[in-house]
Amino acid sequence: MNALKSEWLKLVSVRTTWGLLGAMVLIEGLAAGLVTGLGDIEDLRRGNVATFIIGTHLATVFMFTLGALLSTNEFRHGTANSTYVVTPKRERVVLAKLAVGLAVGVVGALLYIAVNAGLGLSILSSRGVVVDADTAVNGYVGVGVGLVLGCLFGVALGSLLRNQVLTIIVGLVLFLLAGTVALFIGSDVGRYFPGEALLALQNTPSVDLLSQTDGGLVLAAYCVVLGIAGMIFTRQREIT
Amino acid sequence: MAEITVQRLTKRYGETLAVDDLSFTVQAGRVTGFLGPNGSGKSTTMRALLGLVRPTSGRALIMGRPFAELSDPVRAVGAALDAHDVHPGRSGRAHLRTIAAAAGLPTSRVDEVLDMVELTPARDRRVKGYSMGMRQRLALAAALLGDPKILMLDEPANGLDPQGMRWLRDILVRLAGEGRAVLISSHVLSEVEQTVDSVVVIGAGRLVMQGSLAELVKGDRRPALVRSPRAAELRELLEDAGASVASDGRRDSMHVHNASLEEIGTLAADHGIPIFELTHEVTTLEDRFLELTGEGGNVR
Numbered sequence: 001m002n003a004l005k006s007e008w009l010k011l012v013s014v015r016t017t018w019g020l021l022g023a024m025v026l027i028e029g030l031a032a033g034l035v036t037g038l039g040d041i042e043d044l045r046r047g048n049v050a051t052f053i054i055g056t057h058l059a060t061v062f063m064f065t066l067g068a069l070l071s072t073n074e075f076r077h078g079t080a081n082s083t084y085v086v087t088p089k090r091e092r093v094v095l096a097k098l099a100v101g102l103a104v105g106v107v108g109a110l111l112y113i114a115v116n117a118g119l120g121l122s123i124l125s126s127r128g129v130v131v132d133a134d135t136a137v138n139g140y141v142g143v144g145v146g147l148v149l150g151c152l153f154g155v156a157l158g159s160l161l162r163n164q165v166l167t168i169i170v171g172l173v174l175f176l177l178a179g180t181v182a183l184f185i186g187s188d189v190g191r192y193f194p195g196e197a198l199l200a201l202q203n204t205p206s207v208d209l210l211s212q213t214d215g216g217l218v219l220a221a222y223c224v225v226l227g228i229a230g231m232i233f234t235r236q237r238e239i240t
Numbered sequence: 241m242a243e244i245t246v247q248r249l250t251k252r253y254g255e256t257l258a259v260d261d262l263s264f265t266v267q268a269g270r271v272t273g274f275l276g277p278n279g280s281g282k283s284t285t286m287r288a289l290l291g292l293v294r295p296t297s298g299r300a301l302i303m304g305r306p307f308a309e310l311s312d313p314v315r316a317v318g319a320a321l322d323a324h325d326v327h328p329g330r331s332g333r334a335h336l337r338t339i340a341a342a343a344g345l346p347t348s349r350v351d352e353v354l355d356m357v358e359l360t361p362a363r364d365r366r367v368k369g370y371s372m373g374m375r376q377r378l379a380l381a382a383a384l385l386g387d388p389k390i391l392m393l394d395e396p397a398n399g400l401d402p403q404g405m406r407w408l409r410d411i412l413v414r415l416a417g418e419g420r421a422v423l424i425s426s427h428v429l430s431e432v433e434q435t436v437d438s439v440v441v442i443g444a445g446r447l448v449m450q451g452s453l454a455e456l457v458k459g460d461r462r463p464a465l466v467r468s469p470r471a472a473e474l475r476e477l478l479e480d481a482g483a484s485v486a487s488d489g490r491r492d493s494m495h496v497h498n499a500s501l502e503e504i505g506t507l508a509a510d511h512g513i514p515i516f517e518l519t520h521e522v523t524t525l526e527d528r529f530l531e532l533t534g535e536g537g538n539v540r
């Protein structure tokens with residue numbers, strides 16, 4: 001419980017947290033507003049533009065970065081020393097970071113949904129485009145869960161790699177590049193890469209991807225495995 | 241029981257022996273200086289005591305136990321390893337609150353320690369804008385949070401001006417007076433010589449000496465300056481007796497190691513050699529320290 005409170009305070013006491021969340025809201029608002037406001041009315045009506053996933057990938061990268069900072073800031077700024085002196089049961093710290101990552105992930109997801117729905121959906125309805133409730137709920141659940149998992153992925157990967165720049169680069173490569181490359185060269189394995197699992201979870205229209213549920217499960221599995229590995233690693237390795 | 245016990249501690253990083261079969265103890269109620277040149281293994285020893293690095297062999301114990309086995313680490317040990325270990329974007333107070341929360345301490349305690357280190361006026365400013373002295377104070381405040389039995393400070397005087405130094409001295413002496421064990425490291429003896437009661441001196445990861453500050457200065461190993469008209473003759477006698485003698489270029493005087501003034505005087509009298517001058521050479525504590533740890537070239 002103590003570790004949890006500490007990790008929460010660490011999160012909310014740096015401006016980067018608010019900067020990343022604010023930037024996400026801003027970009028999402030801009031993207032959703034522009035696409036629904038200026039998009040071709042016929043395209044929108046036919047559902048060719050998947051309104052719920054506008055800017056999703058970028059938003060997920062933001063949440064991933066937020067999670068990664070939660071873990072790697074300790075080593076970047078040397079606070080790992082006092083953190084692990086005060087809490088020598090180190091796995092508790094990692095667990096608390098994952099919990100806080102989950103919490104801020106949910107906050108990010110709610111913000112995203114609020115902005116996207118508040119702006120995008122209302123512009124659409126003002127233009128006479130009707131979106132049925134099932135599609136909307138399904139879309140937002142996928143996007144929301146994706147944002148939460150993206151944040152957890154960052155926390156877990158960061159606890160394993162420790163180095164801030166490395167973690168963010170590896171994350172970007174995994175999310176944006178690796179699966180695409182694998183899919184491009186025709187490998188079936190590419191579908192199981194984190195980035196491709198995320199796309200599936202977030203309803204990206206594509207034949208190459210897993211189902212939405214499977215995508216979510218694969219991404220969640222990555223988080224669980226990386227999280228446990230991060231806990232074991234943090235217990236075993238020295239703090240230097 | 242000693243508050244801190246280091247027992248045959250060895251820590252190896254690849255080829256580097258950071259700490260080499262080191263043993264010493266630290267007692268409560270006094271300030272112990274942990275002295276050694278750069279790279280001699282002070283920080284590594286402290287990190288081993290705090291359970292951050294794992295000894296290659298040997299033990300580093302707090303109140304007889306490895307750090308990880310302490311039932312209440314926060315009240316046992318307060319540590320400040322590096323004044324730079326702060327997120328620059330947090331305020332001093334926010335930084336301390338994250339630590340206090342992890343330790344299960346109330347925010348009121350944060351404000352208490354901020355007061356103790358006289359940082360209250362700057363507490364809501366971001367650490368980015370703190371001077372080195374302010375960072376040192378903040379690090380000390382963090383170490384004091386749990387009202388610990390043992391204080392372990394790595395180079396706390398680093399970057400302090402003379403005023404800050406005096407302030408630190410007063411607060412450390414007071415804390416030790418309350419029955420705490422205070423261990424402070426430094427690579428400059430003069431920085432802490434007025435603060436410490438006892439010293440642990442290391443060089444190249446090995447123990448050079450442990451004792452009181454008085455023992456460190458004690459003349460036993462200080463060379464004697466001897467002036468005699470029959471210096472050459474006396475020199476032979478001294479060397480036969482096991483002393484080592486260095487000439488200083490003048491015909492009638494020499495520097496004698498490994499012999500007390502009493503021994504030299506008696507030997508000269510036994511052979512009827514007149515002595516014009518027999519005295520300890522003036523060495524400063526700093527000279528003594530350099531002599532013990534070996535001058536320079538300690539970067540490994």
Ligand SMILES: Nc1ncnc2c1ncn2[C@@H]1O[C@H](COP(=O)(O)OP(=O)(O)OP(=O)(O)O)[C@@H](O)[C@H]1O
Nearest residue numbers: 240253256258277278279280281282283284427540
């Ligand atoms: N994590 C590490 N990896 C490799 N070598 C290390 C590591 N930490 C310390 N060393 C080496 O161990 C030796 C002792 O370092 P340490 O930091 O303990 O010395 P120190 O006495 O604290 O020095 P200083 O006065 O400069 O702070 C040095 O040679 C250093 O290079």
Ligand SMILES: [Mg+2]
Nearest residue numbers: 282283284394
């Ligand atoms: Mg050091």
